Amino acid sequence: MTCLLVQTRRPRSVATRRARSERGSVSLLVAGVVAALVVLSMGAADVARVLHAASTAQTAADAAALAAAQALAIEEEGPTPRDLASEYAARNGATLEACECEPGTFVATVSVRMAVGDLLLVGGDRTVLARARAGVDLPAP
16 A cells, blocks of 8 residues: 655735735835934934034124224224224134224124035035124213
């Protein structure tokens, strides 16, 4: 007597076939999420860099305006109020754009420009502009 062994294949369910056809789709989803997070992180870094440059430019404008106003009020020999404003702006890493420093007044208004540098998501050289106004209130004689 001969024994014949026959193996029968059970039909695979639809869920099993679908699971095999979608193998690897999770890794594509993870790759997409990671790419989105990288882009968002780069954008956040760009925003932080611009805000830091704007804050530093405002500090430079404030210092330049105070120096110019003090020079207008004291009227000493030496550099002009505009020269002092330019010097103080440069000390803080900015460039003086404009200085409204009229002799005879005690108010100085300055504008300074500061480079932001290269950003990660946006090409080109970006700059920020800051303005400040300072005045000296002298006591009455």
